[in-house]
Amino acid sequence: MLNVPPVHVDVHSFEQAVAESERASAAGRLAEAHRILCAALDLWHGTPLDGLDGGVFALSESARLQERRQMILERRLDLDLAMGRHAEALAELAGLVAADPLHQGFQRRRILALYCCERTAQALSACRVARRLLVDELGIEAGEQIDSLELALLRGVRAEQLVAEAVGCG
Incomplete structure (x- = not known):
């Protein structure tokens, strides 16, 4: 007690x-x-x-x-x-994803941070890596959040809009 x-x-x-x-x-x-x-x-x-x-x-x-x-x-x-602390978040997320690569929330935030840092090619590559990892390790498809984020990146949706939608701030 x-x-x-x-x-x-x-x-x-x-x-x-x-x-x-x-x-x-x-x-x-x-x-x-x-x-x-x-x-x-x-x-x-x-x-x-x-x-x-x-x-x-x-x-x-x-x-x-x-x-x-x-x-x-x-x-x-x-x-x-x-x-707008994208670089700081990206640095932290790199470690979090390395420690827990199957955590889709960390993966999604890392992808978004990459995109916000104007590293679109790396963000798209991270989408593919996350998807492949989930299938290979767990036999499951990536969640809707990663899929919809990848589609938004391909469409060139503004980073600020994606952040507002993804994190519920603003």
Whole structure:
């Protein structure tokens, strides 16, 4: 049993920051929302609940918390793209895709960042690589988001429009 005020539990502070960031983003204050998410993500160190003997509960809760962190990381990357921080996002996404090449969300954001950096040929190549990897490794087709992004690249849709549609900012 953890009997401490919520302010002293990182996960509560994290969720409060996420809610605050969502309010800032909804009000169009993207830089503030981004700053708050960066601070929230800085609260994470290592694997949640690591070292606790909680059996299946601890494992499932750890997995849930790690998934939540990843969702918020993706949201922060969306804000990077929406704020025009394409090169910074691309550098981070290169590492994320290398660590988890089957993660379609990271793949899609990397493709979009490449396109925003005016590296269209590399973005299209990344679409093909992602598609082939998913088929070869998992036997599944790429999701609609990657397919529609590739089609938009081929049609020459403006990068700003794709970012706004993809990340829901603006």
